[in-house]
Amino acid sequence: MSADQHALLLDRGNLKRRNRFNKAVEVVSTVAAVLAVAVLVIVVGSVFLKGVGALSLHFLTTPTALFGESGGGISNAIVGSAIIVAIASVIAIPIGILIAIYTTEFAPPSIAHPVRFVLDILNGVPTIITGIFVFGLLVEGNHQSGFAASVALAIVMLPIVARTAQEVLTLVPSTLKEAANALGIAPWRSTVRITIPTAAGGLITGSLLAVARVAGETAPIILLSSIVSQGVLTDPGEPLASIPYFIFQSSESPSATAHTEAWAAALVLIAFVLVLNVVARAFYARSRKRMGA
Amino acid sequence: MDVSRDSTESAPMSEARPDPQTDPQTQSGFTAPTVAASGSAQGSTTRDRGVGTVELKQLNAYYGSTHAVRGVDLAFESDKVTAIIGPSGCGKSTLVRCINRMHEEIDGARADGQVVLDGLDLYDSRIDIVAVRRAVGMVFQKPNPFPTMSVFDNVVSGLRLTGASRGDIDDRGREALVGAGLWEEVKDRLKAPGVGLSGGQQQRLCIARALAVEPEVLLMDEPCSALDPVATLKIEELIGELKQRVTIVIVTHNMQQAARVADTTVFMLDGELIEVGPTDKLFTTPDDSRTEQYVTGKFG
Ligand SMILES: Nc1ncnc2c1ncn2[C@@H]1O[C@H](COP(=O)(O)OP(=O)(O)OP(=O)(O)O)[C@@H](O)[C@H]1O
Ligand SMILES: [Mg+2]
Numbered sequence: 001m002s003a004d005q006h007a008l009l010l011d012r013g014n015l016k017r018r019n020r021f022n023k024a025v026e027v028v029s030t031v032a033a034v035l036a037v038a039v040l041v042i043v044v045g046s047v048f049l050k051g052v053g054a055l056s057l058h059f060l061t062t063p064t065a066l067f068g069e070s071g072g073g074i075s076n077a078i079v080g081s082a083i084i085v086a087i088a089s090v091i092a093i094p095i096g097i098l099i100a101i102y103t104t105e106f107a108p109p110s111i112a113h114p115v116r117f118v119l120d121i122l123n124g125v126p127t128i129i130t131g132i133f134v135f136g137l138l139v140e141g142n143h144q145s146g147f148a149a150s151v152a153l154a155i156v157m158l159p160i161v162a163r164t165a166q167e168v169l170t171l172v173p174s175t176l177k178e179a180a181n182a183l184g185i186a187p188w189r190s191t192v193r194i195t196i197p198t199a200a201g202g203l204i205t206g207s208l209l210a211v212a213r214v215a216g217e218t219a220p221i222i223l224l225s226s227i228v229s230q231g232v233l234t235d236p237g238e239p240l241a242s243i244p245y246f247i248f249q250s251s252e253s254p255s256a257t258a259h260t261e262a263w264a265a266a267l268v269l270i271a272f273v274l275v276l277n278v279v280a281r282a283f284y285a286r287s288r289k290r291m292g293a
Numbered sequence: 294m295d296v297s298r299d300s301t302e303s304a305p306m307s308e309a310r311p312d313p314q315t316d317p318q319t320q321s322g323f324t325a326p327t328v329a330a331s332g333s334a335q336g337s338t339t340r341d342r343g344v345g346t347v348e349l350k351q352l353n354a355y356y357g358s359t360h361a362v363r364g365v366d367l368a369f370e371s372d373k374v375t376a377i378i379g380p381s382g383c384g385k386s387t388l389v390r391c392i393n394r395m396h397e398e399i400d401g402a403r404a405d406g407q408v409v410l411d412g413l414d415l416y417d418s419r420i421d422i423v424a425v426r427r428a429v430g431m432v433f434q435k436p437n438p439f440p441t442m443s444v445f446d447n448v449v450s451g452l453r454l455t456g457a458s459r460g461d462i463d464d465r466g467r468e469a470l471v472g473a474g475l476w477e478e479v480k481d482r483l484k485a486p487g488v489g490l491s492g493g494q495q496q497r498l499c500i501a502r503a504l505a506v507e508p509e510v511l512l513m514d515e516p517c518s519a520l521d522p523v524a525t526l527k528i529e530e531l532i533g534e535l536k537q538r539v540t541i542v543i544v545t546h547n548m549q550q551a552a553r554v555a556d557t558t559v560f561m562l563d564g565e566l567i568e569v570g571p572t573d574k575l576f577t578t579p580d581d582s583r584t585e586q587y588v589t590g591k592f593g
Contacts, residue, residue, distance in 0.1 A: 175433065175435065175437040176439060176440070178395070178433070178437070179433065179437045179499070179502075180439075180454070181398060181426065182395060182426050182433075183426060183430070183450065183454070183502065184424060184425070184426035184427035185423075185454040186423055186455075190454065193450075193454055194439055194441070198439070198440055198441050200441075291440070
């Protein structure tokens with residue numbers, strides 16, 4: 001090495017500053033990450049502490065008490081939420097996955113790109129707007145129903161399902177599609193029998209995350225399924241109770257017991273969402289392994 | 294639904310065969326034996342002489358404006374192994390992918406000229422491209438078994454997903470595994486995942502999968518380059534056995550391999566065919582100086 005080349009390796013006076021800057025960036029980003037975790041811990045922790053006292057088998061298996069009475073539970077809200085979310089899933093998951101299959105496997109880029117863009121916009125639409133839209137479509141001139149709430153939640157789910165499914169389908173190695181192609185397997189058949197099974201784990205992940213995302217959705221529910229009769233109802237043609245609406249309503253109440261019940265219901269909801277997320281991760285890990293990622 | 298015969302997708306090759314009255318090929322004295330409609334001569338380990346002959350006539354292939362294969366005229370003989378050698382980027386892969394019409398699957402890629410299989414031009418407008426792939430099988434550089442399928446399901450995937458009748462499947466799957474020299478090794482783990490096999494076994498699994506649909510021609514694009522020497526040797530032995538029943542075209546970077554397995558060797562350079570001849574002649578006394586430079590390691 002010549003002296004000139006040595007000079008290139010030596011401190012040009014700003015080495016200390018650069019090192020300090022690197023250090024600062026590292027610290028700031030670590031703090032940001034810790035903050036995110038802390039927020040989660042604080043939210044889950046406080047919901048747990050405030051709600052666990054009111055949580056009991058009785059609370060989970062008894063319908064909400066009449067207005068002004070205490071001692072009720074959330075069985076009707078659990079059943080209602082389950083029905084609303086199930087119907088939303090039945091609508092949104094197949095359509096979302098079909099959109100993803102079409103755009104990743106068959107559509108030319110000139111169609112796939114605009115579709116992706118539209119899905120991203122749909123994903124950003126505030127849910128209250130979706131709620132009002134469905135209100136105008138199904139409730140106005142008619143009456144509230146669990147089904148109307150399902151339609152709104154399906155609209156919220158659709159872009160989530162479709163976008164995650166697109167991501168997962170593009171991860172399926174092109175070598176598999178090529179192998180199928182070279183065997184003389186028709187494109188639609190290789191999609192159904194090779195691409196989709198290979199991506200199945202990831203498709204399930206996306207769907208579960210979408211379910212978790214809408215399970216707590218409140219704004220459309222207030223508009224579309226909130227004037228609820230007593231008892232455990234199961235007819236989606238009528239307004240159904242739901243956990244998010246129960247939380248909203250109880251927290252509006254002046255009674256302290258009602259507040260604790262709101263926390264307990266919140267605990268049930270957040271536990272459901274966390275479990276779904278963990279299961280979703282497990283499917284995702286399996287799927288990635290399969291695709292050799 | 295996997296056993297149903299869908300008329301559009303499993304139309305036998307013979308239906309797409311050009312009408313002898315109007316086909317210029319047959320008029321120019323070219324006799325056209327049937328493209329042995331899948332399943333004919335292949336139950337046994339040999340086939341009729343001369344079946345599975347491929348002729349390239351003025352074949353050109355392009356990627357957009359890149360002219361990757363330039364006016365190649367070449368015949369691949371039945372019962373022979375033909376090796377294609379040449380420096381990286383000379384168009385070997387492109388050439389073989391034109392034979393099963395996989396080349397045009399790439400965006401912006403196209404080909405012209407003729408690829409004549411047993412008298413039938415595979416580039417005729419009446420040809421069912423999907424069916425071409427059943428007559429001309431392909432094995433890739435990296436083993437690519439379907440990850441969701443068991444060993445056996447992988448082997449018969451081509452049969453099941455192209456609508457063969459259910460009764461055949463077990464027998465033909467076993468035959469293909471025997472044919473690919475894999476039966477003894479996997480007969481006790483047919484239901485285990487295909488991706489659980491070793492790399493060499495996976496590659497023979499892919500060969501079995503290609504053989505199961507009983508192609509007339511088998512294209513192999515550097516089939517051993519991801520394998521260790523022992524696994525490579527097994528595949529080379531296998532190629533020697535398979536040539537009785539399927540015309541083999543193998544692309545290789547390994548000249549010893551070409552010398553070991555190939556009857557005929559083709560040397561390509563910059564998309565052009567430079568020389569074709571019996572393997573030992575091409576490696577010892579080639580006609581073209583560029584061939585000599587390449588086989589003696591002077592370039593490439
Ligand atoms: N997908 C593609 N798009 C554009 N050009 C391509 C593509 N694939 C290959 N080419 C070009 O076509 C030419 C021939 O490529 P090809 O892959 O057939 O070469 P090869 O002989 O198989 O090389 P190797 O020995 O490295 O596999 C090269 O110039 C290459 O850059
Ligand atoms: Mg190549």
